Amino acid sequence: MTSPRRPNRHYPYIDRGPAIYLDSFATIRRESNLAGVPASAEKLAVRMIHGSGQTDLVDDLVADDRLVPAARAALEAGAPILCDATMVARGVTPSRLPANNEVLCFLNEATVPGLASDWGTTRTAAAVSLWEPHLDGAVVAIGNAPTALFHLLEMLIDGAPRPAAIVGCPVGFIGAAESKQALVDFAAEHGIDIPFVTVRGRRGGSAMTSSALNAIAQEEE
Template sequence: MTFETDLRPPRRHYEYVGRGAAIYRDSFATIRREADLSSVPAEAERLAVRMIHGSGQVDLTDDLLIDPRLVPRARAALEAGAPILCDATMVVRGVTRSRLPVDNDVLCLLEDPRVPDLADRWGTTRSAAAVSLWEPRLEGAVVAIGNAPTALFHLLEMLVDGAPRPAAIVGCPVGFIGAAESKQALADLATDHGIDIPFVTVRGRRGGSAMTSSALNAIAQEEE
C-alpha cells in the first residue's frame, strides 16, 4: 500500500469553510458588504475588490488611486499579447495563469546575470537595475511593481528620459523608505512631466506583492 492511499485528513476540531470556491464567494461577498466602493471608478470595482481580498484590508479604498482607463487599457493590451513586467518573483507567482487571455509572458528579470554589476555601478538596488532590462519589451506592456520603491522610481526616471511607454502601470511597492514617495511620483507623473499612462496605486506605505498580483488577476479577466 502506498503512502498516498494511507493519507487521511485530521478530525475536524474547528468550524470553517473548506471548499476553495466557497471561500472565494464568501470573501468577495464580505468585501462588498463591508468596504465602501463608492469612490472607485465603475470599470475598476472588481479590481478594488480583488486588491482588498489580497490585502485583507477593507479600508484600502481610502487610499486607492485608480485611473478610470486602467482596466480597459491594460486588459486590451493583454488581449493583444502584451507581456507583464514584474519587479519581484512573488508578483509573478501570484498571477493566476489560467486568467491570462493569451498565455501572456509574465517576467521578472532580477535573476539576469547583468543585474548585480549594473546595480553596483549605478549605486542602486538590483530591483531597480533589472527595470532597465525591460526596455526592449516596455512599449505597450503591463508593468507591475509590488515590492521595491526603487524599481518604481527607476521606471519613472526612464520614462522621463524618453523610454518606451507601457500600456498601464500597477505601482504598489510596499515599505517605510521611499514607498509613499514613489507612489506619489507615479500619481504626479502626468502633471509634472506630461506623461499620461493609466495606473493604479495606493497612497502611503501599504502595498506588496499579493496586492499587486491581485490587481493583475482582476485586470486579466473580468470574472470575479
C-alpha cells in the first residue's frame, strides 16, 4: 500500500489543530455577548456555542448559576452521566471526566421497544425509565428527544430519585420548545428544584449537549 500524498494547497486556511482550537474560543468570546450569563456558567456557554457554531445562542440560554458547581461536584464524587442518545454519550471526552465516570445510554436495551409500544411513546422516552436505579445524584443529559425530557420530569413529579443536575437541550420542531419551557418552570410549578441548563426554542442537539457535558467535566477550555 502506497503512502498517502498531501494535495497541493489551493485555499488559505488554518490547518494546525492547536491554532484552530485557540482561535475558535477567542472568536466566540469576541463575538458573543456573555454579559447575561452567570459567571459560573461562562465557560459552559462558550463550549455550547462552540458545539453549535451559533454565537447568538446566549440569547436563548437559561443556565442556573448552581448548575456547573453542582454537576462538577457530582462527577468528582463518581456520579454517572445518563444520556438520552448514543450521539450524546459518544460526544463526551473520556479524558475530561474527573472520576472515570460511567456514561450510560439505555436506548438499545432489549426491553425498550416493548416498553415504548406498550406505553405508546418513543423508544427514547421509554429508555429514560431505565435510568431510575442510577438517577439519584446523577448528571442527566438530554440532547435529542423532547419526549425524553417530558418523561424525566413526569418521573420526578411521581417521586423518582433526583439527579444532581439536568442538561436539557432536546432539538426539534415538535415538543422541543415546550419540553424545555417545562424544565424552566419545573421548580416554580412542582417545587422540585434541580440545577439545570437549557436553550429556549427549537435549537439543541447532541453536539450542543455533549459540549455542555465536557465543559462541566473540566473547567479548562
